[in-house]
Every structure is written in C-alpha cells, then in structure tokens.
Amino acid sequence: xxxxxxxxxxxxxxxxxxxxxxxxxxxxxxxxxxxxxxxxxxxxxxxxxxxxxxxxx
Numbered sequence: 001x002x003x004x005x006x007x008x009x010x011x012x013x014x015x016x017x018x019x020x021x022x023x024x025x026x027x028x029x030x031x032x033x034x035x036x037x038x039x040x041x042x043x044x045x046x047x048x049x050x051x052x053x054x055x056x057x
Contacts, residue, residue: 008037 009022019038026034 002031002033004033004035006035006037010038 007026009019023036026032026036
C-alpha cells in the first residue's frame, strides 16, 4: 500500500536553509509520498512589506 502523508512543517516566515533541506530530504526519500501543507513562500500569511506584519518576522 502506498500511503501519502500530509505534513505541515512549522517554520519561521523567512524560509531557512533548514526548511529547504528537510523538504529535499522528504522529496528524495525512497518509497515515501508526502504532501506539503506548510504555508507557501509565494502566499505568506504575513506580508513582509507591511510594517505591522514585519514585527512578527
């Protein structure tokens, strides 16, 4: 049976090397299927251009 795991990777709003390394590791794992439920970089919850949101980065 080939199960797909739904995974949310908690991360800081600024994507870091650690986040990308983990995603790469999961993508390259043999016989492992997963769906990334993390907030996408192209559609962040907080806006880095907004002064109020920037305080939360």
